[in-house]
Amino acid sequence: MSRITPVAARIATKAHFFVSGLLFATWGVHVPTVKAHYALSESALAGLMLASGIGALIALTRVGHWVAKHGARPVVMAGGVAVAAPLVLLLGMPGYIAMLVLMFTFGLATGAFDVAMNAEAVAVEHAYARPIMSSFHGFFSLGGMIGAGIGSLVASAGIAPTTHLLLAGVGGGAVILIASRWMLPDEATHSPDAPSEGFSLPPGPILLLGLLAALGLLGEGAMYDWSTLYMSKELGSPQAQAALAYGAFSAAMATARFGGDWVRAHVGPEPLLRASAWLAAVAMSAALLIAQPWAALLGFALVGIGFSNVVPVLFTAAARIPGITPARGIAGVSSCGYLGFMIGPPVIGAIAQHWGLGIGLFVVAVFAALVALLTKRALRPRDTISGAS
DSSP, X not given: OTTOOHHHHHHHHHHHHHHHHHHHHHHHHTHXXXXXXXXOOHHXXXXXXXXXXHHHHHHHHHHHHHHHHHOHHXXXXXXXXXXXXXXHHTTOOSSHHHHHHHHHHHHHHHHHHHHHHHHHHHHHHHHHTSOOHHHHHHHHHHHHHHHHHHHHHHHHTTOOHXXXXXXXXXXXXXXXXXXXXXXXXXXXTOOTTSOOOOSOOOOHHHHHHHHHHHHHHHHHHHHHHHHHHIIIIISOOOHHHHHHHHHHHHHHHHHHHHHHHHHXXXXXXXXXXXXXXXXXXXXXXXXXXXXXXXXXXHHHHHHHHHHTTHHHHHHHHHTTOTTSOHHHHHXXXXXXXXXXXXXXXXXXXXXXXXXXXXXXXXXXXXXXXXHHHHHHHHSOSOOOTTSXX
């Protein structure tokens, strides 16, 4: 493995991000399938998602130590296979308690896999000595789009959900294991002398970066959950047009991630993040104030561009804090961001319940503006891979 080149490792890491997005989308596509198969109520389904979230948060408190001790490769392999396996079992569990255990395991594995492959991505970026982090996250978005598309085609073709889940789980797990052969040597990501720590709040620099991640992912989660409903309920758009809201946001986000590395190389991480956040804030405000379908679709696409590089920039910064291992930095920021992703949609739902969804979605603009205002303080000169190559 010592002869593995950065080029090979980059391809392997792209494969891991792509499969991660595809498997995540496959679960999302089959949420209604699971609900119907087990005759679950809305609250019971929410319980499954909560179990997954708890598992992910627990993993995020420990995975930094796991990667520091063992390197990214074994954690990617174990976590990736453990993400794929629950999909195969999704419709074959004997009851609700078993489903809770399965979803807890799925969340635990997702958290471990996510941090480990991001730690590998930071190491690959370091080997390249130029920004490439955003492109990895672009492959996650691409995998999610293709996974959702495959789910739609499979349903249209009348293929059984169990067959789709089996192929996705086995195929995804196989790609993860095969690609892992071309990851960088373990010494590129492990720090065997790093102290083992129990649960504690992240250090100040990580906490500030995590706050920005939480604000950004809160807005991102809100767009995924509420943009389509806003189009149909508030603007009276037909279902076919309303569905474009999600597509406009996610497609613009994926596209912008592939261009984010070039921008970061030429303008630096701080100007990129600040300008992106202001773009999201202004675009969201304009879309809600104009309150027309065309403005909403254009605005949501610009919001997708604005949020596209928040996570790549923050993860790279978290991995370069002196005295903190990259995996621990990423895990700390990721855990804060994940909390924002989970909390955002219900917060907006509560506001919408009292004042309307249009007012609720203004939260996205407010939080994007906060990201812009806090960027300079959070991104102190620690990201050395920010200039031209």
